[in-house]
Amino acid sequence: MAVAVKKSTSKKTASKKKAAKHDKATYLKWYETMLRVRRFEERALMAYSQQKIRGFCHVYIGQEAIAAGLATAIRPEDKIVTAYRQHGIALSRGLTSDSCMAELYGKVDGCVGGKGGSMHFFSKELNYFGGNGIVGAQIPIGTGIALAEQYRSSENLAVCMFGDGAARQGALYESFNMAMTWKLPVLYICENNGYAMGTSVKRTSNVTDIHQVGEAFNIPSRDVDGMSPEAVHDALAEAAAHIRSGKGPYFLEIKTYRYRGHSVSDPAKYRTKEELESYKAQDPISLTEEKMLMEKIATKKEIDAIKDAIKVEIEKAAAFAEQSPLPDSNTLYDDNYVQEDYPFIRD
Numbered sequence: 001m002a003v004a005v006k007k008s009t010s011k012k013t014a015s016k017k018k019a020a021k022h023d024k025a026t027y028l029k030w031y032e033t034m035l036r037v038r039r040f041e042e043r044a045l046m047a048y049s050q051q052k053i054r055g056f057c058h059v060y061i062g063q064e065a066i067a068a069g070l071a072t073a074i075r076p077e078d079k080i081v082t083a084y085r086q087h088g089i090a091l092s093r094g095l096t097s098d099s100c101m102a103e104l105y106g107k108v109d110g111c112v113g114g115k116g117g118s119m120h121f122f123s124k125e126l127n128y129f130g131g132n133g134i135v136g137a138q139i140p141i142g143t144g145i146a147l148a149e150q151y152r153s154s155e156n157l158a159v160c161m162f163g164d165g166a167a168r169q170g171a172l173y174e175s176f177n178m179a180m181t182w183k184l185p186v187l188y189i190c191e192n193n194g195y196a197m198g199t200s201v202k203r204t205s206n207v208t209d210i211h212q213v214g215e216a217f218n219i220p221s222r223d224v225d226g227m228s229p230e231a232v233h234d235a236l237a238e239a240a241a242h243i244r245s246g247k248g249p250y251f252l253e254i255k256t257y258r259y260r261g262h263s264v265s266d267p268a269k270y271r272t273k274e275e276l277e278s279y280k281a282q283d284p285i286s287l288t289e290e291k292m293l294m295e296k297i298a299t300k301k302e303i304d305a306i307k308d309a310i311k312v313e314i315e316k317a318a319a320f321a322e323q324s325p326l327p328d329s330n331t332l333y334d335d336n337y338v339q340e341d342y343p344f345i346r347d
Helices: 011-021 024-049 064-073 087-093 097-104 138-151 170-181 229-247 273-280 284-294 300-323
Strands: 079-081 158-163 186-192 221-225 250-255
Touching: 024 064, 024 087, 024 097, 024 229, 024 284, 024 300, 064 087, 064 229, 064 284, 079 138, 087 097, 097 300, 138 158, 138 170, 138 186, 170 186, 186 229, 221 229, 229 250, 284 300
Parallel strands: 079 158, 158 186, 186 250, 221 250
Antiparallel strands: none
């Protein structure tokens, strides 16, 4: 799963380069982001077991390094649209734990007023165009967002994220063709956790290295170690620089793994315990903490302070969601799209 890296002849030189590239603040940002996502999702699972959260719920546990790398590699002005396993991306983008937890509870103080639930967080202010419940539907949406940015002559890019299951949708091929033809500023990211809903990549296509699909359209494409925030950050930063230079889209297949089932109701019997444990041994949170301590990037006191703060934050978010009221039934039809002059028969 790890991406091969060319080794330097001098360990001392390599160490100096790495230290200069990723400073202490960046490592702490990665760690804080990943830990926030992990603890948020664990608390959401607890609330689901207590029937305080209903309906579909897809947690991001195991994939946190992608959210962390994304948080540091792109700009706040860039647009993001993703799939339904999206709590972690929303939190890394800046949506608060309070508003996200309240949304899971279906409460009025949720980020979309309790009407979106697990799959449909959204924030216009943070340029987060949400999670999408229809498999692959966000791919043409992200492509359209990129077209809008090109039309405005902005320097922003659109980040369009989808899973390995969605990579088999016809809309992806149409979007790739248009994006490369028009050199749209779009970064396509496939979060390949290996199983879609429960069917392995190997059983869905002869092409198991999904990034190769982009090569058919001459889109620069590569795979990335999704268990490493460093690798994710570096790949995203390189892709973003390419896109901002006006050369058009870029495609990253970020290879990751979800520790839980597809959704809360999925027992994930299609994989072995040994496979799961092998990925847990690569846990990005544990390894980042270990690295910071071993290389004296941060102290145990600093790391413990982050842990304590996140614990308080998530407990506060759960309490906030509990206390937030349910939406009023009179608002059921608010926020729906209506075209007043559309010709139809009225009662």
